[in-house]
Amino acid sequence: MELVETFGQAAKTAIGFFWKSGWAFVLGYTISAMIQAFMPKAQLTRQIGTPGLRSVGIASLFGAISSSCSFAALAAARSLLAKGAHFVATVAFMFASTNLVIELGILIFIFLGWQFLVAEVIGGVILIAVSSVLIRLSYPRSWIEAARESAEQEAPDEAESFDWRQRITSLDGWTRVGRGFVMEWQMVWQEILIGFTLAGFIAVFVPDSVWKAIFLAEQAQGGEAGFLLVLQNAMVAPFVAAATFIGSMGNIPLATILASSGVLFAGIMGFIYSDLMVPPLVKVNAKYYGWRVALYIAAVMYVSIVATAIILHYGFDFAGMLPESTRRAGDVATFAIDYTFWLNIVALMAVAGLTWLSRRRAAFEEGDDGHDHDHDHGNGSGLSLQDGVAALAVLALIVGMGIWLLG
Numbered sequence: 001m002e003l004v005e006t007f008g009q010a011a012k013t014a015i016g017f018f019w020k021s022g023w024a025f026v027l028g029y030t031i032s033a034m035i036q037a038f039m040p041k042a043q044l045t046r047q048i049g050t051p052g053l054r055s056v057g058i059a060s061l062f063g064a065i066s067s068s069c070s071f072a073a074l075a076a077a078r079s080l081l082a083k084g085a086h087f088v089a090t091v092a093f094m095f096a097s098t099n100l101v102i103e104l105g106i107l108i109f110i111f112l113g114w115q116f117l118v119a120e121v122i123g124g125v126i127l128i129a130v131s132s133v134l135i136r137l138s139y140p141r142s143w144i145e146a147a148r149e150s151a152e153q154e155a156p157d158e159a160e161s162f163d164w165r166q167r168i169t170s171l172d173g174w175t176r177v178g179r180g181f182v183m184e185w186q187m188v189w190q191e192i193l194i195g196f197t198l199a200g201f202i203a204v205f206v207p208d209s210v211w212k213a214i215f216l217a218e219q220a221q222g223g224e225a226g227f228l229l230v231l232q233n234a235m236v237a238p239f240v241a242a243a244t245f246i247g248s249m250g251n252i253p254l255a256t257i258l259a260s261s262g263v264l265f266a267g268i269m270g271f272i273y274s275d276l277m278v279p280p281l282v283k284v285n286a287k288y289y290g291w292r293v294a295l296y297i298a299a300v301m302y303v304s305i306v307a308t309a310i311i312l313h314y315g316f317d318f319a320g321m322l323p324e325s326t327r328r329a330g331d332v333a334t335f336a337i338d339y340t341f342w343l344n345i346v347a348l349m350a351v352a353g354l355t356w357l358s359r360r361r362a363a364f365e366e367g368d369d370g371h372d373h374d375h376d377h378g379n380g381s382g383l384s385l386q387d388g389v390a391a392l393a394v395l396a397l398i399v400g401m402g403i404w405l406l407g
Helices: 002-038 053-064 070-082 087-100 101-112 114-138 141-151 164-168 172-205 208-214 227-244 248-260 267-278 279-289 291-318 340-367 386-407
Strands: none
Touching: 002 101, 002 164, 002 172, 002 340, 002 386, 053 070, 053 087, 070 087, 070 141, 070 172, 070 267, 070 279, 087 114, 087 267, 087 291, 101 114, 101 248, 114 227, 114 267, 114 291, 141 279, 164 172, 164 291, 172 248, 172 386, 208 248, 227 248, 227 291, 248 267, 267 279, 267 291, 267 386, 279 291, 279 340
């Protein structure tokens, strides 16, 4: 009976995560859809063909206004490489599209606090800078050229040019926003569902002692953490993230659990930045470029993440701003008639309006959505492993909430 009751509590916690962040997802993806609908991308794409600072900066901006879906980020990066983007700029785009997007920032603010949001933005810039230097020092030219030739064979059409002032004042422009919003959700809902469900069950079933053991948190209590402990946290975090198989948005509740378990700041940030290190995403890169380049990208990302986490830790420590989240997963996953309730009501109204706009867009285009999204989970055709895991997550939530309501 105790196990059954715990199962119900885990499902309630997971749904509490959804409830707390529902309005934030709607706000973030609405803003993202507006930026993508109203900002011409063709000019940006043509200016990232070198490894220089300006090219990397534009690629990072391009990434920050793109989809936060990890799979879509990899597909878009392949498209950029095929269109002539330099590999350094392509990797910068990948990091920015999964670490500097608006919706991720809102989620970090809700679950971890504003200090972690500031750290995420600063660290994202450092992460891109470190990876750019690493690639320029170790650039495997023949490998990358072969990967570019492979990507060019499946390159989509060039990004469109348009007058954003005319589009933003037209119904056509806003139907594009609605269509973009719906497409974003179609791409990320499984990652979010799996990540939040897993986080809810981990929060209840996995004791803090497990995380304390993995990250040696007991050694950091009662005194200042030494360099070796900071290094250990930073190095272990990407492997923990990879073991969860969760990309991008879904790992923020888990980061909250780590923070409340005494994991060092370096470990938490290393975990958050490792969304592109999960095995399914490495496999997608292997499909796009071959295993040689995919493993090279993973190695560059790993070293960059570890270095960035350490730099952030000591930089914030030196400034006396080392953040420590006091929020626990159970405290975040609460239900009440408060600002979250009313914001979720407004969000549901926005979803209804955006869905209506999306349907109008679909009718106008007769099935052609006009976007460049290429959402490939690496499964080819038919049902994927992620489809099965998402179905299990839904079943676990339904059964668990039934237990909790009847208990």
